[in-house]
Amino acid sequence: MVLVFAESQNGQFKKTAFEAVTYGKKSAEILGTTCEAIVIGKAENPAQLGQYGANKVHHLTGSGFNSFDSQSYSNGIAGVAERMGAKLIVVSHTSTGKSVLGRLSVKLNAGSVSGVNHLPESKEGSICVKKNVFSGKAIAEYKINTPNAVFSLMGNTLKPEQSGTDAELIEVQLEDTTVKTEVVSVDLQQGSAAPLPEAELVVSAGRGMKGPENWGIIEDLANVLGATTACSRPVADTGWRPHHEHVGQTGVAIRPNLYIAAGISGAIQHLAGVNNSKTIVVINKDPEAPFFKAADYGVCADLFDVVPRLTEAIKKAKG
Amino acid sequence: MKYLVCISKTPETTAKIAFKDGNSTFDTDGVQFILNPYDEWYALVKAIELKEANGGTVTVINVGGAGNDTIIRKALAIGADEAVRVNADAKSGFFVAKQIAEYAKANQFDLILLGKETIDYNGSEVGAMVAEFMELPYLSYGTDLQINEGVATIKRDIEGGSETSKTSLPLVVSAAKGMAEQRIPNMRGIMMAKRKPLNVIEPVACEDLSIVVSYSLPAGKSSVKMIDPENMDELVRLLQEEAKVI
Ligand SMILES: Cc1cc2nc3c(=O)[nH]c(=O)nc-3n(C[C@H](O)[C@H](O)[C@H](O)COP(=O)(O)OP(=O)(O)OC[C@H]3O[C@@H](n4cnc5c(N)ncnc54)[C@H](O)[C@@H]3O)c2cc1C
Numbered sequence: 338m339v340l341v342f343a344e345s346q347n348g349q350f351k352k353t354a355f356e357a358v359t360y361g362k363k364s365a366e367i368l369g370t371t372c373e374a375i376v377i378g379k380a381e382n383p384a385q386l387g388q389y390g391a392n393k394v395h396h397l398t399g400s401g402f403n404s405f406d407s408q409s410y411s412n413g414i415a416g417v418a419e420r421m422g423a424k425l426i427v428v429s430h431t432s433t434g435k436s437v438l439g440r441l442s443v444k445l446n447a448g449s450v451s452g453v454n455h456l457p458e459s460k461e462g463s464i465c466v467k468k469n470v471f472s473g474k475a476i477a478e479y480k481i482n483t484p485n486a487v488f489s490l491m492g493n494t495l496k497p498e499q500s501g502t503d504a505e506l507i508e509v510q511l512e513d514t515t516v517k518t519e520v521v522s523v524d525l526q527q528g529s530a531a532p533l534p535e536a537e538l539v540v541s542a543g544r545g546m547k548g549p550e551n552w553g554i555i556e557d558l559a560n561v562l563g564a565t566t567a568c569s570r571p572v573a574d575t576g577w578r579p580h581h582e583h584v585g586q587t588g589v590a591i592r593p594n595l596y597i598a599a600g601i602s603g604a605i606q607h608l609a610g611v612n613n614s615k616t617i618v619v620i621n622k623d624p625e626a627p628f629f630k631a632a633d634y635g636v637c638a639d640l641f642d643v644v645p646r647l648t649e650a651i652k653k654a655k656g
Numbered sequence: 657m658k659y660l661v662c663i664s665k666t667p668e669t670t671a672k673i674a675f676k677d678g679n680s681t682f683d684t685d686g687v688q689f690i691l692n693p694y695d696e697w698y699a700l701v702k703a704i705e706l707k708e709a710n711g712g713t714v715t716v717i718n719v720g721g722a723g724n725d726t727i728i729r730k731a732l733a734i735g736a737d738e739a740v741r742v743n744a745d746a747k748s749g750f751f752v753a754k755q756i757a758e759y760a761k762a763n764q765f766d767l768i769l770l771g772k773e774t775i776d777y778n779g780s781e782v783g784a785m786v787a788e789f790m791e792l793p794y795l796s797y798g799t800d801l802q803i804n805e806g807v808a809t810i811k812r813d814i815e816g817g818s819e820t821s822k823t824s825l826p827l828v829v830s831a832a833k834g835m836a837e838q839r840i841p842n843m844r845g846i847m848m849a850k851r852k853p854l855n856v857i858e859p860v861a862c863e864d865l866s867i868v869v870s871y872s873l874p875a876g877k878s879s880v881k882m883i884d885p886e887n888m889d890e891l892v893r894l895l896q897e898e899a900k901v902i
Pocket of ligand 1: 542543544545546568569570571572583584585586587588599600601602603604605606607610620621622623626638639640641669693
């Protein structure tokens with residue numbers, strides 16, 4: 338059985354949860370088994386995960402599962418995995434998923450691979466899977482040396498696919514008295530755009546913007562697209578933009594469908610965090626800017642002129 | 657308070673990535689190695705700051721061969737008091753975590769810090785594994801950490817915002833941008849580092865549960881299509897019809 342940990346926030350499933358269940362279902366087909374999901378704490382209609390391919394959904398509630406604690410969460414997941422004999426456990430490659438992945442590996446003595454972005458294969462009885470390494474400059478194939486495995490799934494690896502019907506729901510009430518960590522507050526940024534690691538469309542800008550007061554044109558472009566904004570490192574370091582917008586090797590690594598970069602030179606450390614984007618558009622006035630070599634579409638011009646016109650063109654196309 | 661900082665070695669950020677032995681091994685020929693930036697800039701400096709404020713000792717630990725002594729000395733130059741090197745090839749995160757946990761169990765630390773991930777394998781696994789081997793709390797992606805009368809308050813990055821948690825010591829925390837500010841070692845630090853203890857210990861037995869069997873390079877991009885700056889309608893059309901992303 339493939340067991341997928343589907344994350345929710347404030348009771349709502351995250352997009353990554355649907356991706357993970359879809360991945361779990363496809364992996365189960367490859368490994369010749371079935372897919373089940375585990376949901377922890379408050380969640381609206383957990384049975385809907387059946388539509389993405391889970392046969393059963395184990396819903397864990399009780400003290401210890403009210404707020405995120407990597408210890409109680411991994412105890413809960415490992416408990417279900419052991420009871421049901423999971424061959425593969427899939428979590429999302431998120432702040433929560435990454436905090437439980439290593440614990441599950443140790444608890445279950447299961448080989449782990451973090452940030453997988455390919456489906457697994459079964460080779461001579463062993464599970465193998467690929468992921469990007471060296472910040473996207475190479476791909477590594479891992480072999481699992483244990484009978485069971487744990488993966489964290491990189492966001493935007495595949496699109497959630499809805500086909501089936503609701504799953505059988507199994508309510509599990511547990512009292513975990515080992516809880517040592519308590520979440521005291523959660524601060525989410527205002528605005529409707531998706532958080533950067535999950536975003537499908539990203540508009541990013543760099544030092545070519547000259548100053549923070551000029552960001553209006555970037556925000557306008559992001560707004561017409563419904564995109565999330567990002568920036569290069571020096572821009573975050575000088576406080577022009579908040580640090581959570583910093584993408585690159587030492588910032589957030591992203592893989593959106595569309596990455597638009599304005600006034601960013603395309604230094605190797607910047608590319609390391611964005612070069613897995615499906616389509617890259619570069620706007621830069623320097624024809625020699627290294628970013629053009631990594632781009633699908635390039636516009637060599639002054640961004641202060643081009644960005645507003647691109648915004649208008651999108652508005653027009655969208656009617 | 658006793659602080660343990662886990663440090664690792666990664667290829668310098670502009671290093672050329674190539675493979676040898678039938679694409680099974682990373683070719684380190686001509687590659688320069690550095691202290692993993694997250695370990696150095698955030699985890700190590702935070703431990704030093706805490707020590708400066710409250711007293712105590714900062715120990716750094718690395719799993720690797722004698723070639724790693726250069727980066728270990730750098731950590732000592734920045735301000736760690738002593739170093740331990742577990743003399744073994746770091747083939748998997750699991751192996752590394754097991755070695756660190758064994759040492760930490762025997763030496764009783766209050767706080768174990770490491771960077772949020774390494775910039776080569778981007779695994780982000782070791783912290784959670786060390787915590788599990790030791791049955792300790794673990795908070796990842798920490799951007800702020802306060803310790804008051806045995807209670808730690810940690811602010812951490814989550815998707816789209818931040819989360820603040822309270823927990824008990826001892827504790828494992830992975831550090832992200834915001835936790836501390838990078839420090840450049842000065843001459844005095846570099847001189848003192850030469851005299852600080854660097855103890856080499858042998859590893860405990862541990863199987864690798866998952867290993868890399870081969871590497872490949874991603875398919876290159878086809879060349880860029882340049883768009884007339886006067887014709888943004890054309891760019892929008894291509895994004896809709898050719899790339900199909902909007
Ligand atoms: C260890 C290490 C880690 C790093 N990690 C990261 C990282 O994670 N992320 C990151 O981004 N960087 C990182 N860097 C920094 C990186 O090397 C570059 O310095 C940085 O990405 C440059 O940012 P930039 O492109 O915004 O600025 P610049 O390199 O200054 O580029 C500005 C660009 O704007 C263009 N421009 C100027 N005016 C206009 C205009 N009016 N219209 C159009 N174009 C214009 C210029 O032609 C130029 O290409 C790292 C560096 C090191 C050493």
